[in-house]
Amino acid sequence: MQQTLAKLNIVGVGPGSPDYVTPAARKTVQQADVVIGAQRSLNLFAEDIKGETMVLTAKNLNSALKFGVESAEKGKNVTLLSTGDPGFSGLLRTVLKSNLVKAVEVNVVPGVSSIQACAARLGISWDDACLFTFHEGNVTAEEKNRLALCLKNGKDAMLLPDSRAFPPSEIASFLLKAGLDKETPVFVCENLTLDDEKVTSSSLEKVSKQGFGSLCVMVIK
Numbered sequence: 001m002q003q004t005l006a007k008l009n010i011v012g013v014g015p016g017s018p019d020y021v022t023p024a025a026r027k028t029v030q031q032a033d034v035v036i037g038a039q040r041s042l043n044l045f046a047e048d049i050k051g052e053t054m055v056l057t058a059k060n061l062n063s064a065l066k067f068g069v070e071s072a073e074k075g076k077n078v079t080l081l082s083t084g085d086p087g088f089s090g091l092l093r094t095v096l097k098s099n100l101v102k103a104v105e106v107n108v109v110p111g112v113s114s115i116q117a118c119a120a121r122l123g124i125s126w127d128d129a130c131l132f133t134f135h136e137g138n139v140t141a142e143e144k145n146r147l148a149l150c151l152k153n154g155k156d157a158m159l160l161p162d163s164r165a166f167p168p169s170e171i172a173s174f175l176l177k178a179g180l181d182k183e184t185p186v187f188v189c190e191n192l193t194l195d196d197e198k199v200t201s202s203s204l205e206k207v208s209k210q211g212f213g214s215l216c217v218m219v220i221k
Helices: 023-030 039-044 061-073 091-097 099-103 114-122 141-152 168-177
Strands: 006-012 034-037 052-055 078-082 104-109 130-133 157-160 185-190 198-203 216-220
Touching (some): 023 078, 034 061, 039 052, 039 078, 061 078, 061 091, 061 099, 061 104, 114 157, 114 185, 114 216, 130 141, 141 157, 141 168, 168 216
Parallel strands (some): 006 104, 034 052, 034 078, 130 157
Antiparallel strands (some): 157 216, 185 216
């Protein structure tokens, strides 16, 4: 008889506001024996969590994942919280790359990504846009060049900057050096769905000289 794999839930918690947490996400968390997530994500489910919690940080990512898998193997219902949607710059990639994932069945509960929230705020269709994330070590020459090529080919680009490795100002500077027009329209959406949400409409030249918060989405048209 084939052994049934333990299950690990990966739940998208949305862009930040509790209004954007789906009922499916809340239901999954309510049923969990163990909930693992960043403190900001755990706070969104303060009234839903009934089991044990573990705060996820950049430093304990591997050990937290190992703990989650081991807990699932012991028969516990385990849920891992991922900001936005797990499948776009979320935790799903990390989990799938891990050797530990071979021991569990991964169940993904989608969430609203900041890319979706940004498109909605700007009132734009994004089904033909080029999508990029420069989070989690994705700041490579190949990705940078792919971004420049996308824009030179006349397409819109929607991307998640990294506030340290590749912030909006550096992205704009790179694109200017790559030959894009300094008046190319740029939108930067900060803290989407939160009380201090801010949308900046600008140009490549101006953005190259500005600073923005860590929670932002950049749209280049």
